[in-house]
Amino acid sequence: MTETVIRSASQARRFSVDMRTLSPFIALIVLIIAGTLINPDFLTASNLLNVVTRSAFIAIIAVGATFVISGGGLDLSVGSMAALIAGAMILILNRMGGADVGTLAMGMGAALALGAVCGLANGLIVTFGRIEPFIVTLGTMGIFRSLVIWLAAGGTITLRNADLREIYRPAYFGTIAGIPVPILVFLVVAAIGAVLLYRTSFGRHVIAIGSNEDVARYSGVPIWRVRTLTYVIQGICVAIAVLVYVPRLGSATPTTGLLWELQAITAVVVGGTALRGGIGRIWGTVAGAVILELVANIMVLSNFVSEFLVGAVQGAIIIIAMLVQRSFQRGR
Amino acid sequence: MASVLRAEGISKSFGPIEVLKDISLDLQAGEVHAVIGENGAGKSTLMRILSGHLLPSQGALLLDGVPVRFSGPVEAEAQGIVLVHQEILLAEDLTVAENVFLGREIKRLGFVDDRTMRDKTRAILNDLGAVIDPDTHVRNLSIADRQLVQIARALLVPHRVVAFDEPTAVLTPVEAESLFAIIRKLREQNVAVLYISHRLNEVKAIADRVTVLRDGRLVTNRDIEGLEPLEMARLMVGRDMSKLYPEKPAGASADTVLAVRDFTVPGHVTRASFSLRRGEILGFGGLIGAGRTELFESLLGLRAGHGSITLHGASIRFKDAREAMAAGIVYLSEDRKGKGLLLQQNLRVNLTLAALEKFTRASLMDRGAEEGALDKAIQDFDIRARRRDMLAGQLSGGNQQKLLLAKMMLAEPQIVIIDEPTRGVDIGTKQQIYSFIASLAQEGRSVIVISSEMQELIGLCHRVLVMRNGQIAGEVEGNRLTEDAIVFLATGVHEERAAEIAAGHV
Numbered sequence: 001m002t003e004t005v006i007r008s009a010s011q012a013r014r015f016s017v018d019m020r021t022l023s024p025f026i027a028l029i030v031l032i033i034a035g036t037l038i039n040p041d042f043l044t045a046s047n048l049l050n051v052v053t054r055s056a057f058i059a060i061i062a063v064g065a066t067f068v069i070s071g072g073g074l075d076l077s078v079g080s081m082a083a084l085i086a087g088a089m090i091l092i093l094n095r096m097g098g099a100d101v102g103t104l105a106m107g108m109g110a111a112l113a114l115g116a117v118c119g120l121a122n123g124l125i126v127t128f129g130r131i132e133p134f135i136v137t138l139g140t141m142g143i144f145r146s147l148v149i150w151l152a153a154g155g156t157i158t159l160r161n162a163d164l165r166e167i168y169r170p171a172y173f174g175t176i177a178g179i180p181v182p183i184l185v186f187l188v189v190a191a192i193g194a195v196l197l198y199r200t201s202f203g204r205h206v207i208a209i210g211s212n213e214d215v216a217r218y219s220g221v222p223i224w225r226v227r228t229l230t231y232v233i234q235g236i237c238v239a240i241a242v243l244v245y246v247p248r249l250g251s252a253t254p255t256t257g258l259l260w261e262l263q264a265i266t267a268v269v270v271g272g273t274a275l276r277g278g279i280g281r282i283w284g285t286v287a288g289a290v291i292l293e294l295v296a297n298i299m300v301l302s303n304f305v306s307e308f309l310v311g312a313v314q315g316a317i318i319i320i321a322m323l324v325q326r327s328f329q330r331g332r
Numbered sequence: 333m334a335s336v337l338r339a340e341g342i343s344k345s346f347g348p349i350e351v352l353k354d355i356s357l358d359l360q361a362g363e364v365h366a367v368i369g370e371n372g373a374g375k376s377t378l379m380r381i382l383s384g385h386l387l388p389s390q391g392a393l394l395l396d397g398v399p400v401r402f403s404g405p406v407e408a409e410a411q412g413i414v415l416v417h418q419e420i421l422l423a424e425d426l427t428v429a430e431n432v433f434l435g436r437e438i439k440r441l442g443f444v445d446d447r448t449m450r451d452k453t454r455a456i457l458n459d460l461g462a463v464i465d466p467d468t469h470v471r472n473l474s475i476a477d478r479q480l481v482q483i484a485r486a487l488l489v490p491h492r493v494v495a496f497d498e499p500t501a502v503l504t505p506v507e508a509e510s511l512f513a514i515i516r517k518l519r520e521q522n523v524a525v526l527y528i529s530h531r532l533n534e535v536k537a538i539a540d541r542v543t544v545l546r547d548g549r550l551v552t553n554r555d556i557e558g559l560e561p562l563e564m565a566r567l568m569v570g571r572d573m574s575k576l577y578p579e580k581p582a583g584a585s586a587d588t589v590l591a592v593r594d595f596t597v598p599g600h601v602t603r604a605s606f607s608l609r610r611g612e613i614l615g616f617g618g619l620i621g622a623g624r625t626e627l628f629e630s631l632l633g634l635r636a637g638h639g640s641i642t643l644h645g646a647s648i649r650f651k652d653a654r655e656a657m658a659a660g661i662v663y664l665s666e667d668r669k670g671k672g673l674l675l676q677q678n679l680r681v682n683l684t685l686a687a688l689e690k691f692t693r694a695s696l697m698d699r700g701a702e703e704g705a706l707d708k709a710i711q712d713f714d715i716r717a718r719r720r721d722m723l724a725g726q727l728s729g730g731n732q733q734k735l736l737l738a739k740m741m742l743a744e745p746q747i748v749i750i751d752e753p754t755r756g757v758d759i760g761t762k763q764q765i766y767s768f769i770a771s772l773a774q775e776g777r778s779v780i781v782i783s784s785e786m787q788e789l790i791g792l793c794h795r796v797l798v799m800r801n802g803q804i805a806g807e808v809e810g811n812r813l814t815e816d817a818i819v820f821l822a823t824g825v826h827e828e829r830a831a832e833i834a835a836g837h838v
Contacts, residue, residue, distance in 0.1 A: 199696045201688035208685055211674040218634065218663070218671045219686040219739075220654035278676050 019328050020272045020279070024287040027270075031294045039301040049180055051297045052290060056182035057082075057241045059289035061260060062267040063193040063282060064237030067230040068133075069265070070197070070273050070280025072210040073126065075234050076137040079260035080144035081118045085111050085242045086252035087148045087157045099163035112239045118144065119235020123228030141261070149254045158251040165250050172247040182244045186286075189240060194282040196233075203280075206230055210277025266314060267292055270321040292317070335397070336361050336524045337382065337413065337493050342391035344377055349718065351377050352548045354391070359493060364515060364525040366535040366556075369545035369568055370730075370758035375528050376418075378545065379495055382526065383415035384408025412492035416499060418756075420478045422470045422485075429453040429466035432485045456484045460514050474621065476507040483514065494518055495526040500534060501756050504619045504784055506823075512538050530758055532561035544568055569760045576763055577791035578770040585610045589778050590661075590747055592631065595639030600626035601802045603639070608747065608780065613773050615793030616782040618822045623802040624782045625666060628749050632656040632663045657686065660746035664736055666755060666782070668729070672736045675725030679717060680706045682724045682735060687742035709738035714764060730761030737768065748772055749780040754788060766792055786815045798822050 035042035061078050068075045089111040096103050118140070125136045151157065159165050174181045197203035205226045208216040217223055246252070269275055270291055271284025295317065296310045305313070337359040344352040352374045359365050359382075369375045380386045382393070384402030392399050395411060402408045405415070422431045429450045438445045438452075453466040462480045470478060479499065486494065496515070500508040515538055518525055529535055535542060535556075542559060544551040544567045551567050565576075591607040601623040608614050616624045630637030633650035641648050643659060650656040653663065665671035673682050684691050684702050691701050709715060713734040717727060724735060733753065740748070753769065754762045769792060772779050783789050789796045795809040798821035805821040808814075 195696070201692050201695075201697060204681065204685070204688055204697065207677070207681070208674060211676050212670070214667075214671045215674050216685075218653055218665055220652065220657045220743075221685070222652070222654060278674070 020325060021281060021284065023324060023328075024271045024281075024284045024291065028287050028291055028294070031291060031298065035294065035298045035301070038298060038304075042298065042301055047297070047301075049183065051293050052186075053180045053182045055289045055293035056186040057245050058260065058263045058267055058292065059186045059286055060189050060237050060241040060244070061234075062264040062271075062285045062289050063189050064234035065264045065268045066193065066271070066273050066280050066282055066285045067197065067206055067233045069268050069275060070210045070277055071206040071227060071230045072213065072277030073133040073227065073230060074137065074265075075122060075231065076134065076261045077118070077122060077141040077144055078234065078238050078264055079257035079262075080141045080148070081115070081235065081238045082242050082245070082257035082260055083148040083252055083254070084118070084144040084151075085114050085239050086246050086256055087151045088114055089242065089246060090157045090159050090250075090252055091151060093164060094160050097161065099161050099167065101167060104164065104168055108243055111242055112236060115235040115237075115239025115242070116232050117235070118238070119232040120228065122235070123231030126231065127224040127227050145254070148252065148256070152252065152254060154254065156251050156253045159246070165247070168247045168250075170247075172244055185240065185244055189237065190282055190286045193237075197280050197282055202226065202229065207278060207280060210274075210280070212278075263289075263292060263314070266318040266321075269318055269325075272325070274325075275322075288321075334361055335359065336395070338394040338397075339378075339382065340392045340394065342378070342381060342388045342393070344374075344381060344386065345389045350548060352381075352388075355545070355550045357382075357543050357550075357553065359524045359526060361492070361524050362519055362522040363540040364519055364527055364538055366527045366529065366539035366542045367545065368529065368532065368535060368542060368564060369551075370760050373545040373568070373758075374548040375545055376497060379415065379497055379526065379528060382493075383413055383495055385415070409489050412490055413495070414486045414489060414491045414493070415495045416483055416486045416497065418497040418499075418501065420475070420482060422478055422481060424471040425469065427467050427469055428457075428464055428473070428481050431470055431481060432456070432466075432488060434485075436488075452488075453484065456488060457481075460484060460487075461510060476503050476620070479503065479507075479511075483511075491523060493524045493526065495528075497528050498530065498756065499527075500529065500531060505786075505819075506619070508534065530756070532564045532759070535564065536561050546570055565759050568758070576759070576766065578767040580792075580794060581611060581613070581770055581773040585776075589644060591642040593640040593642075595627065595631065595637060595641070597623065597626045597630040597635065597637035597802075601630070601637070601799075604799075604802075604804050606797055606804060608778050610778055611773050611776050612795065613769060613779045613781060613793045615789035615796035616780060616799065617784075617786065617789050617796050617818045618799035618805075620784060622799040622822065624799050625751055627799070628663055628751065628780070628782065632661065632749075634663070657743045657745070660744070661749065662686070662740040662743050662745040662747075663749045664740055664751060664753070666751035668732050668736055668756075669725070673724040673732055673739075676723060678721050678723055679710075679715070679727075679735060683709055683739050684742065686739055687744075690742065705742065709735070713738045713768070728758075729756035730758050730765075733757050733765060734761070737765070745777065747778045747780070749782070751782045752784065753781060754783075754785070786818050789813075789818065790815065800824060 041047060065075060065078065089107050092110050093103065093107040096106065122137055122140055125131060126133045129136070171181055176184060197206065205216065205221045208219070208221055209223060209226055213223060267288035268285050271288035272281040273279055273285060292314055295313055299305050299310055299313065300307045335358050339355060339357045342352060342355045343350065355378060367375050367378065377386065381388050384405045384407055387401070394400065400411070423434065426434065432453045433449045438448050450466045457464050457480070460480055460483060462477065464473065464477050464480065470481065473481065499511055503511060515525055515527070527539060539556050541553065541555055542564065543553050544564065546568060587610050588607045589610050593605045594603045596602050604627055618624055626635065629635045631641060633652045633656060648659060650659070669675060680702050683706055691698050715731050715734045715738065717731065724732060727735065750769070753765055757765065769779055769781065781789065781793060790813050795807060796813060796818060797807050798805050798818055800822055808817045
């Protein structure tokens with residue numbers, strides 16, 4: 001290899017078009033064009049807002065998953081954790097019995113705290129127990145899920161107070177300046193996530209640990225703290241998703257959040273984050289979550305494929321995304 | 333003599349960048365042909381073209397005088413051209429025999445025939461003069477033994493041309509000597525050997541002919557007769573290299589900066605004691621596995637150990653590398669690729685990783701300050717990167733080491749511990765690194781150099797401590813700082829005797 005000293009920064013910049021970053025957005029545009037061609041009702045504000053609103057839960061969870069995955073970890077427990085937090089929050093609200101904003105705020109606070117604690121548990125077991133995150137979160141996934149079933153005694157946990165339900169309703173159904181609240185929440189979470197991952201030393205540490213844990217350790221990065229924090233962030237994101245989700249149905253069941261972990265991981269990977277760690281893309285994740293919901297929407301609006309096959313198509317998407325990423329890696 | 337493999341006017345470009353231009357080389361049966369050049373001179377690219385890993389952009393390869401075009405390494409191997417890679421490429425969880433036959437298992441009735449493979453492995457290892465049990469898991473082998481397994485694997489196929497890519501980079505002098513015995517044996521069997529190395533003394537000792545590359549161009553093909561290492565270095569670098577080592581800085585002040593007493597690392601080091609003065613360059617010599625790396629990793633809190641550490645007169649203990657850095661001590665790992673740099677990240681991310689707090693404003697990263705630091709590092713350390721957004725893994729070994737130095741110096745340490753500072757680094761860069769180390773001491777910092785290259789310790793250090801079997805065997809300084817003295821302390825026997833042991837004449 002012949003190496004010459006770099007001449008100017010501007011010259012270098014031209015090379016830095018990164019397909020890995022762009023591809024989820026290109027896919028998004030292609031899907032929107034395809035949807036428009038298939039059904040004229042697709043490209044309406046109401047349909048698109050509806051699609052993005054529906055993707056909000058997965059997107060919020062997936063922002064957290066971006067931290068865990070780009071730090072070289074994995075969290076399979078998010079779906080069960082969502083169900084547990086939803087169930088526990090409703091039970092707490094029922095127990096307090098009030099029908100005012102204060103009660104609701106305390107319930108929400110409890111949900112966020114529970115999310116943080118669940119994430120902390122995952123993180124501490126992974127770091128201090130030195131166990132593969134796949135195994136740890138497979139275990140906690142089972143634990144969280146069966147705790148919900150136990151709390152619900154196999155049935156449904158419902159928010160009983162109708163007045164409280166009315167106060168809580170806008171968190172899912174409300175709009176601010178014409179934009180549904182879940183979309184706003186999801187944008188705020190993504191923006192905070194992006195700042196945290198791209199602009200803080202914590203974010204840099206996450207990427208360093210995901211790239212090579214030994215190098216990070218030898219460079220004085222506080223491995224255990226950073227890694228545990230990624231799981232805590234994941235837990236808090238799950239709790240935020242739950243806050244938006246609960247008013248939608250007003251209840252939690254043993255099947256709440258089923259397979260959300262797969263959708264979240266799919267969104268993250270489709271968005272360009274490397275499953276082995278070291279590369280994290282928050283806005284890619286956001287695009288990935290919207291892509292999943294768009295595909296489902298287009299399938300419903302078109303008559304080509306049965307909408308019962310949505311899961312199969314989403315499964316195919318993650319495989320295709322990995323193949324695309326692989327081809328970019330070769331190109332480097 | 334008959335030419336086996338000939339390269340005629342080979343050029344190779346990657347995109348707009350031409351890394352090789354018009355290289356011709358004639359490899360004959362029964363000769364050891366060394367290819368030397370600085371990092372980035374194109375040695376590895378040439379080697380990969382000759383062994384079928386890459387196709388040349390221009391020019392021709394002739395095997396026995398017939399033009400050939402290899403579709404890949406498999407086809408080259410089928411023609412008897414094998415490459416022994418620089419990196420150890422073995423599956424750690426498989427046994428030696430399984431590794432040797434990986435991908436070409438011997439089968440009987442459709443099932444793998446372990447017994448035959450084991451016997452053949454044993455036979456070929458015996459041929460190489462190695463005593464390694466074919467059933468051992470590679471994980472449990474030393475680096476030197478792994479290298480031998482890798483060579484055994486390469487030599488398993490019928491071979492006419494064997495290429496070694498810096499084979500001694502991870503070997504101690506004694507181990508390197510047994511590798512040379514293997515190479516000489518290959519030569520006797522009329523095999524053509526291509527040999528890439530940075531160590532010019534080795535080239536002088538083993539090679540029959542030398543090809544010198546500089547900046548992707550052929551400088552010369554010469555017989556080794558009358559070609560001395562100093563002249564080789566001049567040809568490689570294009571300038572006079574007689575002053576490889578800088579003047580030793582005027583000397584350490586009397587005050588002790590760091591004192592270590594009775595430090596023990598379980599399984600590696602027993603009761604090591606030493607002290608380091610301000611402005612001193614202190615060397616740590618010994619064989620690989622003597623416990624040098626482990627001692628310092630443990631002192632910095634990177635692995636378990638116990639004993640007393642006194643820094644600037646106060647007793648101290650580090651929980652992790654972060655605390656050590658805060659106290660002004662940095663450690664540059666010998667394992668640059670595994671523990672030093674994030675190979676998949678760009679130069680900027682690598683540079684600032686150990687000192688991120690210096691680049692945060694109001695808890696946000698200051699990208700501009702980072703870019704500024706990168707500009708300065710590229711200037712100060714002469715880091716040669718083709719592009720600014722290159723990944724660290726795409727840099728040559730010498731430039732990686734400079735980047736690692738720049739990264740650790742951002743922590744503004746008072747004590748710098750450098751483990752194998754010039755491993756895998758070409759001679760021109762070596763000179764730069766040596767003078768940088770000397771300037772650190774000149775500035776009043778203290779440096780510890782851990783090295784397996786005795787010349788380096790002698791040329792660079794004020795004082796050298798030698799470790800053997802986890803203990804500090806002794807100290808040499810001043811006039812007594814000789815290769816013989818270090819070998820004696822490192823092995824417990826005098827040099828002639830050590831050579832005998834290596835040659836197996838005991």
